[in-house]
Amino acid sequence: MSRGETGQLRLLTGLVLLSAGGCLAWAVPRLSVPSPSEAFVLVIAAALVVVGVGCSAPVRIRTQIRFNAASSAVLVVAVVLPPQWALVCVAAGVAVGRGVVRHRGGSLHKALHNGGTVVLAAAAATGAVSAAGVHPTLAGGAVAPWTTYLLALLVGAVAFVVVEEAVIATTVALVTGRSMQQVLRTDADIRLALNLACLAIAVAATALVMLDLRLLVAIPLAQLVLYLVYMHRLHLRAERSTWEQLAAATDALNGVDLTGVLHTAARGAVGLFNARQAQVELWDVEPCRLVRADADGVVYDGPSGAAPPPAPLTASRFLGGRDGSAVGVLRLALPATTVGLDGREESTLRAYGASLTTAILNARAYAELIAERDQHARDARRDPLTGLANRRALLDRLAEARESTGGTLALALVDLNRFKEVNDTLGHAFGDKLLVEVGERLGAAATDNGAVVARLGGDEFAILLEHLPAPATAIHRARRILDCLREPVALAGMQVTVQASAGIALAGPGVSAGELLRRADVAMYQAKRAGVAIVDYQHGRDTADHRQLSLGGELARAVAGGEFTVRFQPIVELGSGEAIAAEALTRWHHPRHGVLLPKQWLPIVERSDLLGAFTAGVLRQALAGLREWRAAGFDLAVALNVSPHSLLDPAFPAMVLEELGAQRLDPGSLVLELAETASVGQLQAVDRVLNSLRAAGVRLALDDFGTGHSSLSVVSEVPVHELKIDRTFVAAMRTSAQAAAAVRSTVELGRSLGLTVVAEGVETADQRQALWEVGCTAGQGHLFGRPVDAAELLDALRAGVDGVRGALAASLHRGATVIALRHRPPA
Known part of the structure; x- marks a missing residue:
């Protein structure tokens, strides 16, 4: 209660006491000395008032107010005693009653205020009775008709109630800060019933007194019965009201938002306990949080240390966690006229505190679940290493950007060059550091340029460019972002230069997100092949063959169904024109696409597990073709290209020798042609395979010699028997001195090492003549025959040329006999 409210209450009390004192000052001089019988009546009347004041019932209106049954005693006294004696007896009864019955929370100020109120209300009632025409004497006896007494009692009761209600309502309004209307409505039905019952008792008592004044002794008993009945009703109502309010208050706590729970709890405690203020303080957070509310709502929510001073706190309840630890505390500021809580209210506070604790823990658990769900959602859209958006987030952002109509949309795919060297040289930990640094740089540069960066996996990043003013600006914007990678990155005490290749594609009508990614990927690989930083996608340069995807799915059927067939191109001795061998060339006879060349399907086979x-x-x-030729009397060899991937298979030599044995063929009749790649002669596993085959007698040839980067080193390391000159040198021998020199040097190398040299792509007689003149002994090409099946080649061998069986071209030694020196030992 504020100082202003306290002053107003004291002023009201002073006015009440001054008015009551004035009434007594009027009555006392008019008293006369009573006879013994009259004195007995006066004592009984005073006792009647004492019982009426003592039989009081508590009612809470945000503070505890006690309504009593004194009105019935006052009415009886007013109709049986003269006004001056009635006021004196009421004052004496009130004084004794307040002194005998001391209520919890009572004070001298409160006793004087309430006593003065009863005296003032009694003066109003006696005045109303006199005005109604009843003028009693101490001698007693009926001096007026019963209707006059009935009217006097009714008028006196109204006067008493009006004065009492006015003073009490004004007092409660000042104490609680509530309006007069709110106070008057609180338990109005019980007060009305109590006043009507008091009037009924007064009517019955008056009737008895009119018969014999000594029957006044029976009235206190009737007052006591009335008190007990209404105390019971008040108790039942209070219990029901308390539990209904508790149920409503705890139901309101069933929220999932912690702030909402705390605000509801503070407001609910104010209403449930008729408190001036209620506050909930949480101790297990940093800083401690405090929520305070009053009758008007929440007045503070923030750190405890910054909260303004509260009203005097007179009740509290600790809020315990499931493990017994204290979560916080609920505190109440009860009205100044209330001293603590009674037993029922203590039980209510315990139940409310337990419900509040559960609600706080549930709200926190829900908040943790929501936070965990949100974190999982973020993790599902974030790259765990760099923190950038991942492929899923990029596709979602791309879908959102495609729905907007502002400007041009482009996607750039960025791949780091030679990133594998960092992992192989420094280790994956430093490789990850490099990816993190690149991600940070790209992210910062993209933010500055209004773009979004994602990591798709490995060392591949994507940049989404939105709201471009024109398509032509896409590649310039991407270049500005990629400029962030120019500065070296410090790794393991060294400066590592980051180089990247990027491809950029524009989103257009009908281009799906997957197609946009594919186009950017195609452009990126074009940039890698061209050795440039960035390439924009051009449909005319898109060499992606979707048919290869379907061929990969049909590979198993083709291998099992014999769709791969072999054609043989003869290899002849250049001088005599006689066939000495044939190269087996594989074709795929596809049921829908026709004959497919190796370049269309060989990479698919090499990547599969069907190799x-x-x-x-x-x-x-x-080998079946070779056996057929040898059975016909032609001593030929067969050459077969071997995939570098087969050389990594330890079981490959055993498979080759097993097939030779099954066909009953000499291993020396098989020539395995090796592609000149980095794997040949540099891997220990390859060396073991080649040495095993050579030791078994299988001949080895180095195919396309001269086109690689390390031809001489391969020859020195790989134990081959033949060198095959690439067709590009043969075709350019007549027009290019460099090509002719390359052919001559290869022939000389083969002669010095004792190796057979075979020229590929011999198309014309001039090429044959030139090769023969520089010492090349063998060749193959369309001049001698195109690839045919085994039977067709056998027919050609049988037919011969110029009557020479086995010859496929005329001899360059006309009129001379040529002796073939096959398998000539090294010089």
Whole structure:
């Protein structure tokens, strides 16, 4: 209660006491000395008032107010005693009653205020009774008709109630700060019933007194019965009201938002306990949080240390966690006229505190679940290493950007060059550091340029460019972002230069997100092949063959169904024109696409797990053709290209020798042609395979010699028997001195090492003549025959040329006999 409210209450009390004192000052001089019988009546009347004041019932209106049954005693006294004696007896009864019955929370100020109120209300009632025409004497006896007494009692009761209600309502309004209307409505039905019952008792008592004044002794008993009945009703109502309010208050706590729970709890405690203020303080957070509310709502929510001073706190309840630890505390500021809580209210506070604790823990658990859900959602859209958006987030952002109509949309795919060297040289930990640094740089540069960066996996990043003013600005914007990678990155005490290749594609009508990614990927690989930083996608340069995807799915069927067949191109001795061998060339006879050349399907086979079965099938067909020729009397060899991936298979030599044995063929009749790659002669596993084959007698040839970067080193390391000159040198011999020199040097190298040299792509007689003149002994090409099946080649061998069986071209030594020196030992 504020100082202003306290002053107003004291002023009201002073006015009440002054008015009551004035009434007594009027009455006392008019008193006369009573006879013994009259004195007995006066004592009984005073006792009647004492019982009426003592039989009081508590009612809470944000503070505890006690309504009593004194009105019935006052009415009886007013109609049986003269006004001056009635006021004196009421004052004496009130004084004794307040002194005998001391209520919890009572004070001298409160006793004087309430006593003065009863005296003032009694004066109003006696005045109303006199005005109604009843003028009693101490001698007693009916001096007026019963209707006059009835009217006097009714008028006196109204006067008493009006004065009492006015003073009490004004007092409660000042104490609680509530309006007069709110106070008057609180328990109005019980007060009305109590006043009507008091009037009924007064009517009955008056009737008895009119018969014999000594029957006044029976009235206190009736007052006591009335008190007990209404105390019971008040108790039942209070219990029901308390539990209904508790149920409503706890139901309101069933929220999932912690702030909402705390605000509801503070407001609910104010209403439930008729408190001036209620506050909930949480101790297990930093800083401690405090929520305070009053009758008007929440007045503070923030750190405890910054909260303004509260009203005097007179009740509290600790809020305990499930493990017994204290979560916080609920505190109440009860009205100044209330001293603590009674037993029922203590039980209510315990139940409310337990419900509040559960609600706080549930709200926190829900908040943790929401936070965990949100974190999982963020993790599902974030790259765990760099923190950038991942592929899923990029596709979602791309879909959102495509729905907007502002400007041009482009996607750039960025791949780091030679990133594998960092992992292989420094280790994956430093590789990850490099990716993190690149991600940070790209992210910062993209933010500055209004773009979004994502990591798709490995060392591949994507940049989404939105709201571009024109398509032509896409590649310039991407270049500005990629400029952030120019500065070296410090790794393991060294400066590592980051180089990247990027491809950029524009989103257009009908271009899906997947197609946009594919186009950017195609452009990026074009940039890698061209050795430039960035390339924009051009449809005319898109060499992606979707048919290869379907071929990969049909590979198993083709291998099992014998769709791969072998064609043989003869290899002849250049001087005599006689066939000495044939190269087995594989074709795929596809049921829909027709004959497919190796360049269309060989990479698919090499990447699959069917390479072994494919190689075995081709070798079986090649050896079957060789056996057919030898059975016909032609001592030929067969050459077969071997995939570098087969050389990594330790079981490959055993498979080759097994097939040779099955066909009853000499291993020396098989020539395995090796592609000149980095794997040949540099891997220990390859060396073991080649040495095993050579030791078994299988001949080895180095195919396309001269086109690689390390031809001489390969020859020195790989134990081959033949060198095959690439067709590009043969075709340019007549027009290019460099090509002719390359051919001559290869022939000389083969002669010095004792190796057979075979020229590929011999198309014309002039090329044959030139090769023969520089010492090349063998060649193959369309001049001698195109690839045919085994039977067709056998027919050609049988037919011969110029009557020479086995010859496929005329001899360059006309009129001379040529002796073929096959398998000539090294010089």
